[in-house]
Amino acid sequence: xxxxxxxxxxxxxxxxxxxxxxxxxxxxxxxxxxxxxxxxxxxxxxxxxxxxxxxxxxxxxxxxxxxxxxxxxxxxxxxxxxxxxxxxxxxxxxxxxxxxxxxxxxxxxxxxxxxxxxxxxxxxxxxxxxxxxxxxxxxxxxxxxxxxxxxxxxxxxxxxxxxxxxxxxxxxx
Numbered sequence: 001x002x003x004x005x006x007x008x009x010x011x012x013x014x015x016x017x018x019x020x021x022x023x024x025x026x027x028x029x030x031x032x033x034x035x036x037x038x039x040x041x042x043x044x045x046x047x048x049x050x051x052x053x054x055x056x057x058x059x060x061x062x063x064x065x066x067x068x069x070x071x072x073x074x075x076x077x078x079x080x081x082x083x084x085x086x087x088x089x090x091x092x093x094x095x096x097x098x099x100x101x102x103x104x105x106x107x108x109x110x111x112x113x114x115x116x117x118x119x120x121x122x123x124x125x126x127x128x129x130x131x132x133x134x135x136x137x138x139x140x141x142x143x144x145x146x147x148x149x150x151x152x153x154x155x156x157x158x159x160x161x162x163x164x165x166x167x168x169x170x171x172x173x
Contacts, residue, residue, distance in 0.1 A: 063125040070116040
């Protein structure tokens with residue numbers, strides 16, 4: 001790892017400064033590693049709660065997006081999750097059986113299935129989100145506003161152009 005430390009520098013207060021040569025392999029690897037480790041530690045903060053319920057991260061992501069957009073249709077949820085219809089079907093069926101999600105037919109198209117959280121599902125999603133919010137808020141506070149903006153820009157740049165409308169759509173909810 002000696003080479004990785006040459007390109008990146010860290011000040012004593014824990015703030016990172018990217019090398020002016022931030023497109024070199026070692027800098028890109030540093031970013032990928034931070035993303036891997038950060039995401040793993042971020043999501044592991046809710047694993048215990050999910051395990052107690054016999055649920056996994058796919059269940060959490062499904063609950064999250066249904067909470068963000070009540071009465072979301074299955075097609076839109078598939079677009080957000082970027083998973084197969086079969087995978088979503090398994091997860092949704094489990095959430096419905098556990099009374100965390102409920103369905104109803106669409107207003108205009110009765111064949112369409114609209115999804116929303118039950119009161120129990122909303123409470124579960126809120127409990128999970130509170131843990132994630134604590135983690136993210138601490139990290140945001142430590143990094144500062146400018147770093148948070150840069151973090152958002154990098155993550156947004158990782159999203160394919162075709163999917164950016166999905167992210168922007170969530171900001172308008």
